[in-house]
Amino acid sequence: MTSATTAPAPAQTPVLNSLGFAKPPSQTRVVVAMSGGVDSSVVAAQLAREGYDVVGVTLQLYDHGAALAKKGACCAGQDIHDARRVAERMGFPHYVLDYENKFRESVIDEFADAYLAGATPVPCIRCNERVKFRDLLQTAKELDADCMATGHYIQRKDGAARAELHMAADMNRDQSYFLFSTTQEQLDFLRFPLGHLESKAETRALAAEFELAVADKPDSQDICFVPNGDYAAVIEKLRPGAADPGEIVDMNGTVLGTHRGVIHYTIGQRRGLGIGGLGDPLYVVRLDPDSRQVIVGPKTALATNIVPIGEVNWLGDGPFEQEIACDVRIRSTRPPRPAILRPLGGRKAEVELLDAEEGVSPGQACVFYESGGSRVLGGGWITVRRRPAS
Template identity: 80%
Template sequence: MAKLNSLGFDRAPEDTRVLVAMSGGVDSSVVAAQLKSEGYDVVGVTLQLYDHGAALAKKGACCAGRDIHDARRVAEVMNFPHYVLDYENKFRESVIDEFADAYLAGATPIPCIRCNERVKFRDLLETAKDLDADCMATGHYIQRKMGAGGAELHQAADPTRDQSYFLFSTTQDQLDYLRFPLGHLKSKEETRALAAKYGLSVADKPDSQDICFVPNGSYAAVIEKLRPDAAQPGEIVHLDGRVMGSHKGVIHYTIGQRRGLGIGGGEPLYVVKLDAEKKQVIVGPKTALATRNVPIKEVNWIGPGRFEDAPEGGWPIRVKVRSTRPPKDAILRPTGPNTGNVELFLAEEGVAPGQACVFYGLDDTRVLGGGWITRPEVLAA
């Protein structure tokens, strides 16, 4: 049997073309530089996702003008071709518009997942194939491992950098084509050391913290710019029906929020539900944030077998309902071809519609897929 190269192909690196999605940050820059140093036929591509001169753009955010410049410099230093593709219209249609609409509907969307799903791993991946690339590599911290049934998705070796929550919608076909060369690294320091080794100017570049088109993390400001009539005033209502005060727009609130409600006095109250139709922010005690039943839609299953063919009683799994929380034991029961209900063994607080519920194996690091949370059942106060 022929010896496989580091990307899993039975040919020399120089006979293997790989498109590297380059954001201009240290992670994707290291991926491109490392693959080029190993002799691969590297093609770098950076996506222009929005108008860099617009107020939405944030200096230093992903794919801003500076980042395109940084990606181009890495390509020059390492001597491989680099292209910038204008994906502004695709990004607005596939990501930004839905982000705005979801917020107006009282949900808490995660545009980074939609960007991976609908732009990078769909449109860009097709571009990679058009360029006759054998695979596409990214700087995501997640591992692709070969199992008995083919390519599997696994959490990163460094749990503090793991990005599996944001990649749950990766399909099996996409996974067969994708590569994640940084997933096995134990720390970000290792990545920066590699950047220094290759003489990259981005070796000490800070990580971007915000969503690329949301300056300073102010979601409401972006929504008001995209949808000028978005901020409709309404009432702040207690779960028991009492009107506690007024607000200037549902878009200014998130599930689990306590500070900034402006209703003062008495017991601590939290946002437990947003009713965009009635323009109501519903509040209650912290206990009302807890739920054990999480309905989900748009399920993507990359686990063993078919999602609908769950064992009797459901799929025993672990789930994340927030990117920053560790996986918790649960049972996943399909309710349709791509819908289901997750029953958590222990109640979780602040489960919000629009967030992702990501599935993991019980005893390993394998990512089994995930779905989007719809209206969860809120426990009575």
């Protein structure tokens, strides 16, 4: 008598939870970076509701009683209290970590020095790069977390090889400009549960559904450690004597007036120069902190096609060996626009804008996107004086 052979059962595709892990949510530990605002609070509450092993962590980034802080800014006193209340309501542990020294050394000091050098820095990018996605992410790993989630509006998608970074579904909330320096290793560990939402109204609706006290809390404005958007006042406090007066000159070196400190001016500025009545409108086209000069010129002098980039961070298929067509964003408030990206070796590149831009400023970021698409290819920092448009 012969025995029938049984065919092997087909391999089963593992079922992934909403964060992409092949195990139940209750066995998946996720550290949520909680700023105390509605976005990160909703992320933590939603994951807790889904049954994940949530650990909330809030960073105290500066002394909330000091002059540098402002009411309503993230990562200060009231916001720490708000994050704790969300954790208590949803029943997960919450910790506050004192990162004040790291934040000052990694973000605030560079912010002040960049302004003194005539640049226009973006400290929120450095905070993500050097504090939240480096130090806090390492803390999450030390807590045996499977991943770290944040309330940023950006999408992480599974690519053919590794995770990809994409713009948010809601372009009005998209924060990809501020996250270009995320490394591939960090991206593999990060999750952004809000990136697919179509509007901020959906986030607030979820907060109301979870009965969170922060459901109607206003969004934070400006840079968290800059009271009322007064950058110069903060820099003068950090670097006494930084606001020494100097000359306002035209592009030929003719003195047109005096100013009250280079730190009070930005490239592209027209108002508040104190040199009216000289004919056509004049704009700040360059800052020279060494000579303490503010150089002004016509609006046409602001236009440029060529943008030099340093400290390039490549994501996805980079670094590239040859030039590619892509879209770039040179300010957080401007949409991506067509350009040619030319890698120059190392961490340098050059961007040629197909249409000239005005007010391109050293210290700002330039973020690269796939041409006509949403994927973030990387980005870098605008470095030296622009070449004028041809």
